[in-house]
Amino acid sequence: MYDYGFFSYESKEDMLERSRAFWNPDKTDFWQDAGIDLVIDRREGYLFWDMAGRRLIDLHLNGGTYNLGHRNPELIATLEQAMQHFDIGNHHFPALARTALAEALVKTASPNMRRVIYGSGGGEAIDIALKTARHTKQRRKIVSIIKSYHGHTGIAVGTGDERFSKLFLSDHPEEFVQVPFNDLNAMEDALRARDVAAVIMETIPATYGFPLPAPGYLQAVKRLCEEYDTLYIADEVQTGLMRTGEMWGISKAGVEPDIMVIGKGITGGMYPIACCVVSEECSAWLKEDGFGHISTGGGAELGCVVSLKVLEICGRPEVRSMVHYIAERFQQGLHQIQEIYPDWFVGIRQDGVVMGLEFNHPVGAKLVMKHLYAHGVWAIFSTLDPRILQFKPGILLGPELVDEILDRTEVAIGKAYAEARSGARAAVTA
Amino acid sequence: MSVIELSHREPPGAARAAMMLQRAHWAAELFARYDIERVRRIVDAVAAAGEAHAERYAEWAVEETGMGVVEHKVLKNVACSRELWDRYRDHDYVSPRILADDKVLELPRPAGVIFALTPTTNPIATVYFKVLLALMTRNAIVVSPHPGAKAVCADAVRVLSDAAVAAGAPDGCIQVVEEPSIPLIEALMTDQTTDVIVATGGNAVVRAAYRSGNPAIGVGPGNVPAFVDATADIAAAARAIVDSKSFDNSILCTNESAIIVEEEVAEQLIRELGRAGAHVCTPEEVERVREHLFPDHRMRLDLIGKSATVLAEEAGLTVPATTRVLVAPFSLVVPEEPLAREKLLPVLGLVRVPNTRAGISAAQAMLRATGAGHSASIHSTRAQTIMEYGAAVKVLRVTVNVGNSLGSAGVLTNLAPTMTIGTGFYGRSSLGENLEPRHLVNWTRVAYNADRSVPFDEFGGMQPWRLETVPTAASSAAPADPAPATPATDVLREEVRRLILEELKELTRQ
Numbered sequence: 001m002y003d004y005g006f007f008s009y010e011s012k013e014d015m016l017e018r019s020r021a022f023w024n025p026d027k028t029d030f031w032q033d034a035g036i037d038l039v040i041d042r043r044e045g046y047l048f049w050d051m052a053g054r055r056l057i058d059l060h061l062n063g064g065t066y067n068l069g070h071r072n073p074e075l076i077a078t079l080e081q082a083m084q085h086f087d088i089g090n091h092h093f094p095a096l097a098r099t100a101l102a103e104a105l106v107k108t109a110s111p112n113m114r115r116v117i118y119g120s121g122g123g124e125a126i127d128i129a130l131k132t133a134r135h136t137k138q139r140r141k142i143v144s145i146i147k148s149y150h151g152h153t154g155i156a157v158g159t160g161d162e163r164f165s166k167l168f169l170s171d172h173p174e175e176f177v178q179v180p181f182n183d184l185n186a187m188e189d190a191l192r193a194r195d196v197a198a199v200i201m202e203t204i205p206a207t208y209g210f211p212l213p214a215p216g217y218l219q220a221v222k223r224l225c226e227e228y229d230t231l232y233i234a235d236e237v238q239t240g241l242m243r244t245g246e247m248w249g250i251s252k253a254g255v256e257p258d259i260m261v262i263g264k265g266i267t268g269g270m271y272p273i274a275c276c277v278v279s280e281e282c283s284a285w286l287k288e289d290g291f292g293h294i295s296t297g298g299g300a301e302l303g304c305v306v307s308l309k310v311l312e313i314c315g316r317p318e319v320r321s322m323v324h325y326i327a328e329r330f331q332q333g334l335h336q337i338q339e340i341y342p343d344w345f346v347g348i349r350q351d352g353v354v355m356g357l358e359f360n361h362p363v364g365a366k367l368v369m370k371h372l373y374a375h376g377v378w379a380i381f382s383t384l385d386p387r388i389l390q391f392k393p394g395i396l397l398g399p400e401l402v403d404e405i406l407d408r409t410e411v412a413i414g415k416a417y418a419e420a421r422s423g424a425r426a427a428v429t430a
Numbered sequence: 431m432s433v434i435e436l437s438h439r440e441p442p443g444a445a446r447a448a449m450m451l452q453r454a455h456w457a458a459e460l461f462a463r464y465d466i467e468r469v470r471r472i473v474d475a476v477a478a479a480g481e482a483h484a485e486r487y488a489e490w491a492v493e494e495t496g497m498g499v500v501e502h503k504v505l506k507n508v509a510c511s512r513e514l515w516d517r518y519r520d521h522d523y524v525s526p527r528i529l530a531d532d533k534v535l536e537l538p539r540p541a542g543v544i545f546a547l548t549p550t551t552n553p554i555a556t557v558y559f560k561v562l563l564a565l566m567t568r569n570a571i572v573v574s575p576h577p578g579a580k581a582v583c584a585d586a587v588r589v590l591s592d593a594a595v596a597a598g599a600p601d602g603c604i605q606v607v608e609e610p611s612i613p614l615i616e617a618l619m620t621d622q623t624t625d626v627i628v629a630t631g632g633n634a635v636v637r638a639a640y641r642s643g644n645p646a647i648g649v650g651p652g653n654v655p656a657f658v659d660a661t662a663d664i665a666a667a668a669r670a671i672v673d674s675k676s677f678d679n680s681i682l683c684t685n686e687s688a689i690i691v692e693e694e695v696a697e698q699l700i701r702e703l704g705r706a707g708a709h710v711c712t713p714e715e716v717e718r719v720r721e722h723l724f725p726d727h728r729m730r731l732d733l734i735g736k737s738a739t740v741l742a743e744e745a746g747l748t749v750p751a752t753t754r755v756l757v758a759p760f761s762l763v764v765p766e767e768p769l770a771r772e773k774l775l776p777v778l779g780l781v782r783v784p785n786t787r788a789g790i791s792a793a794q795a796m797l798r799a800t801g802a803g804h805s806a807s808i809h810s811t812r813a814q815t816i817m818e819y820g821a822a823v824k825v826l827r828v829t830v831n832v833g834n835s836l837g838s839a840g841v842l843t844n845l846a847p848t849m850t851i852g853t854g855f856y857g858r859s860s861l862g863e864n865l866e867p868r869h870l871v872n873w874t875r876v877a878y879n880a881d882r883s884v885p886f887d888e889f890g891g892m893q894p895w896r897l898e899t900v901p902t903a904a905s906s907a908a909p910a911d912p913a914p915a916t917p918a919t920d921v922l923r924e925e926v927r928r929l930i931l932e933e934l935k936e937l938t939r940q
Contacts, residue, residue, distance in 0.1 A: 325456035
């Protein structure tokens, strides 16, 4: 009997059965088939426990949502105190916490940034960014990166893989152009007709396994945007909040975007909101018709208060220092593991604590993910490039837990290698 | 005024301060792999920075705390920066030691993160001292200054930290709690990331350090008897005592509390004390001193570290402007006698005793009241008396024919120079000596079979730790153009196209 007070389950099997029946049968089965029988129960810091009691270290962090750890005590205290006075607020009126957060965000962003528009989640914030770009440039076309992912909402889904848009008959190929990452010629070709509202890019594409931008690539894209009169939207959902060692990945790259989208980690998994920070040029509709985008939960004030705390924490000099130590230790440790398996563990993509581990097998990261899970670490493969394991440690880790992660990773990578080789032998024999 | 009442389950700043410990922990991990040359470069730079600011911080400390004497603080600041480093420059707490005869290899293991509490009385000297000791032993240190001296201490820690990092120390190895409070300090002392607490300060904070559950080096209060026996060089004793008692207006725990003098030489001593710059009070004046400076038998805290002339004015005494110490004779050493207790101001008790035995008893009585384990002083030319005195008084250091304030602190004696006096078991401390670098490092002993037929290995010239890189906060802003970890883009793209098809099949399980 698993009694959670608010609800209960007879057993883990009972829970999974009801998950299939009442929630999502395909997703439930997908993980069981992949050997990940995870139902997350208790959570604390960078750890969580499966229903069955197994302890796991979280290297997925829901894409950076738990950047500051699960149930960060400072954020819990902030939310509890905020609830003594605030609720989500009213989306029509000038709002205390929304305004305060907007001002704080603008101060952290590049100097051209002016205002913040709120959504309730990252997808909505991307929709806002794309709508804003279309209004600003009075054009429909959006350029994104092949294999990019910016969310599943109405407009955002068009920028990503057609797997998700076609499923719902929501693909509009005439409005959404996709070009390969790190390919400036393709980008220029897409922009040359001057009919594009915006280029949208993750600073380091997460779902694609964090391929790093080639030197000068992001800056060159920004120059092309200027040359062909289009807007640059930086999707900082996974690269913001000190994960690259700077508050915003795009600032570290030295690019001033026209619009910057922030989500996930900004509320630390406590009370979700997402933010779209815009330049003066992109603020036009906010002066023409401020009711142009309405979102009841967008910028919920409880979330805004938590976000202010997240920004304060991320801005501490201690955090900057630690991110560097953590990144350095991972870099050394991962390269040592790579020396053992040079033909299998073929690449390390890293910028700060944003990391992608590359394996020499079409679905190598899924094998490694499975063995990591068996050895107490939860890290997810890249949906759109399953050779790459997304390796996303938190920014407040201590050296002991980092060393433990490296120990477990070394064993899991070795076991995945053995399985891949035996699989290959089995295939040859067959 | 906030409309939301911000209640805190933990003291304000605790989360931030715990983060400082964590940062220090990272720094300590790296620092523990430094070799002796790197360490010496860093300590060199930090000692020089400390000395360069010795005067400025002496002035600032007196201004901020209202205690002490600038020129004496300058001396202490120099003693705890360049002079301290001169003393330990050739010591090595970093390299392995090979004891071939014992077949033991010794590897130094720093404590890790030191949480250091520094007092308001010796703010900068103690900060310098603890920071230098931490660096010599490759420890990270988080300094929590006394709130009464927090501004000057925070500034000093920043200066030392900048000098250390510029000389190659790990980022974050020296930090300061800028807004210390008692609940915050208690939270940090009990934090599991704190490896050792080095507490110099009041009794309350030292006891809290020991209660924390973390290893702690805390020191108790002093109450220094200065016994002048009939064989002493009286003029020299008087000069030494007045110099010592007036040093920094008597705010060191090593300053003499009371003179115990044999009757035979008492009048002579009193004359010599006067010549040396002390004012010896008449019985009426002693009553005024008691009434105004020790109301209800307690020392007035607002007068700590004030000069003798200020104290005289406060008590309504007329004394020469050159007066450095007020001497207040009293008759009996008993616990309720304030003149027989530690006084962090230049008022010196004086009690007469009929003979040596009674003098030793009086010193014992003073230390029964307070100050056990700390220091005592004797002025005598008779070795037997000196030895008996040393064996009788419950302290762990006895200075002979020298001012105790700089004698016990190792400046005028060959004791280890220190700002932290270990009071040992008598004084409820884990440390019985003057704190020195070796107390902040443990050694791993790699021991071979004692059997003579088993050989020992040759470790000469080998390095136990490898230091790949030295991260700093400045370098954490990695280059704006991260180097690509992927092969040429075109090859990658082909590969990607092929894989996309495979993975889509895989993911949609068609």
